[in-house]
Amino acid sequence: MKKSNSETFGYYLNKYLTVYLPGQRGLSTNSLLSYRDVFSLFIVFLKTEKRITPEKLDMSFLIKNLIVEFAEWLENSRGCSLTSRNQRFVILRSFCRWLATENPEFLKLSEEIYAVKLKKAAKPVMTYLSADAMGCLLKQPDSSTNYGLRDLTLLAFTYDTGARVSEVTDLKFKDIRFEAPPIVKITGKGNKARIVPLLPQTMNYLKEYIKRWKINLLDSQEQYVFTNRSGGKLTRSGVKYILEKYVEAGKTENPVLFPDKISPHTLRHTKAMHMLQAGNNIVYIRDVLGHSDLNTTERYARADTAMKRDALAKAEIPMPEPADLLPDSSIDLSGRSVEDDMANWLKNFSKK
Structure with a gap:
């Protein structure tokens, strides 16, 4: 039996990006574009890696293993940092949580995705200019x-x-x-x-x-x-x-x-x-x-x-010199050194 349009990936994605995020979450345009870019990458992954056409696609395709594979693809094939990988995974995870509020049949998917632990990324050193x-x-x-x-x-x-x-x-x-x-x-x-x-x-x-x-x-x-x-x-x-x-x-x-x-x-x-x-x-x-x-x-x-x-230095107290001063042994370091064409829809999302 053919699924109705309201059960497709395109329907839910459209509602998520155009109704829920701006209307209920109140996200700014730049934040919406960040979400859009993640779904654009997800569609590239579906088409190139899974040979899946996202248009008029039944929601049964969306499972935990697929989303985890997408995250691994971001890291290993596209060379994304762990921070970027985690950020994009979290966006898809949030989408799954929202799906569960729209339709209880997605509760299991939401729980499975939330059980997946994010990869730990080293905190970057803050860069600033003198x-x-x-x-x-x-x-x-x-x-x-x-x-x-x-x-x-x-x-x-x-x-x-x-x-x-x-x-x-x-x-x-x-x-x-x-x-x-x-x-x-x-x-x-x-x-x-x-x-x-x-x-x-x-x-x-x-x-x-x-x-x-x-x-x-x-x-x-x-x-x-x-x-x-x-x-x-x-x-x-x-x-x-x-x-x-x-x-x-x-x-x-x-x-x-x-x-x-x-x-x-x-x-x-x-x-x-x-x-x-x-x-x-x-x-x-x-x-x-x-x-x-x-x-x-x-x-x-x-x-x-x-x-x-x-x-x-402000809390420094006077300390005695050592009995026998050793010769200077400092190291010299000098000199070392949506439904018709989902990808196109997402691309033009910000222009709507």
């Missing part, structure tokens, strides 16, 4: 050119506000108050907005940027602040390209200052660490960054070795 490195980076753009000024303003704003890259690319002129005291309204995860003060030099960059690009603020309230050469919204990859270009220039000037890997999120870490090192209360840092949980902000305090060293 004050000297940040200063060197901001000297690299040629602000005498229009695009150089745009890049300088972009880097300075991202650092000064501690904003996420998605928050920077989504920024519109209506979100900035140019009158004193200057502030910016940043809309972050879960569409939660926060107000962040803008410091004088960043405001100088923004005002010069508006002047140089001949932007009429009254007519440009809905316009994105940072745009590409086509006049469209600057993308995440665009911000990453701009940052990497100037990091490479900075490394040419002083290679010791910069860590091997830097991403736009590094600027957010950098601002948080600089605020912490300046003696700011961690609650204020949380408010600037827009963390909902103070525990998330506290990781910056745990990551700063210099502050730990200073704390230990």
Whole structure:
């Protein structure tokens, strides 16, 4: 007997992405796109590895072993890190839990998936720039050119506000108050907005940027602040390209200052660490960054070795020298070194 459309994978996926996640969970557009990308990968896996066509597909295909195989495929065939593998597995696990609320016949599947343990991934070391490195980076753009000024303003704003890259690319002129005291309204995860003060030099960059690009603020309230050469919204990859270009220039000037890997999120870490090192209360840092949980902000305090060293030094007591001083034996380290075409539907999901 032919299954009805309401029993297909496409039906449930459509309802999950277009009704449940935005309507009941209140997920932001960027979060929805992350979910979409996971299901796009899942469809690639079904088509290429399992020879399964996802369109008009009965839900009986969705079993625990298939989802576990998908997670292994992400790690072994696509080279995803354990963190990425776990994040994508969790999204499918959440989908299965939601299925159980829609139809009790999926309760067993949900329980089986939740019984699968995530692989333990090593916690990455937090990367941030020193004050000297940040200063060197901001000297690299040629602000005498229009695009150089745009890049300088972009880097300075991202650092000064501690904003996420998605928050920077989504920024519109209506979100900035140019009158004193200057502030910016940043809309972050879960569409939660926060107000962040803008410091004088960043405001100088923004005002010069508006002047140089001949932007009429009254007519440009809905316009994105940072745009590409086509006049469209600057993308995440665009911000990453701009940052990497100037990091490479900075490394040419002083290679010791910069860590091997830097991403736009590094600027957010950098601002948080600089605020912490300046003696700011961690609650204020949380408010600037827009963390909902103070525990998330506290990781910056745990990551700063210099502050730990200073704390230990303050509690240091005088100790006697050893009776017989040994010759210096320090090691010299110098010179070492959906139903019709599900994949297409997902691709165009954000445009709906």
